[in-house]
Amino acid sequence: MTYAENQPRSRSVTWDDPTPSAKAARVTAGVAFLEAIARGELPAPPVALLLGMAIEEIAEGRVVFTLDPAEYHYNPLGSVHGGVISTLCDSAMGCAVQSTLAAGSGYTTVELKVNFLRALTVGSGPVRCEGRVIHVGGRIATAEARVIDGAGRLYAHATTTCMVFRPGPEVGR
Secondary structure, eight states, rough: GGGGGGGOOOOOOOHHHHHHHHHHHHHHHHHHHHHHHHHSSSSSOOOHHTTOOOOEEEEETEEEEEEEOOOBBBHHHEEEBBHHHHHHHHHHHHHHTTOOOTOOOEEEEEEEEEEEEEEGGGEEEEOEEEEEEEEEEEEEEEEEEEEEETTTTEEEEEEEEEEEEEEOOOOOO
8 A cells, every 4th residue: 555545544633722731840749740640630631642651550759651552653653752652651640749749849850761662552551661769869860660561561661760859938028
């Protein structure tokens, strides 16, 4: 089949203004903030809607995301693009770190390492990505993630280093 013979496909994505979630993140403790998103009380991040990721479980130091691989996730070789898997891992690990933080604290990813073990495709079925905190210190946090299908097959595993931002004394007062 040539390119011209392919049936066109389309996908429409809508999202809510992410500003309320960003504001709530500054004043809400980590677990409560993530639970509000999972319950739909705060808007989900647009990237989660774009990729079809969802939070399935939340506990302090542990967050599980789900993803149902779709054709729109594919790279030119016919499997889920590594960037999608990396984003899934980064989200689960970052939210695991966020789940440990007090109101007014935040984080950002400093380093991300992903090992891809097998091709993820539509035929793989839904996957879960479990992010777990390894360490949270005053300025640095580390976490790990694993992407697993319903049969327990491991597709990828990852680690991250995050910089933690905590509220401090106001300057100039």
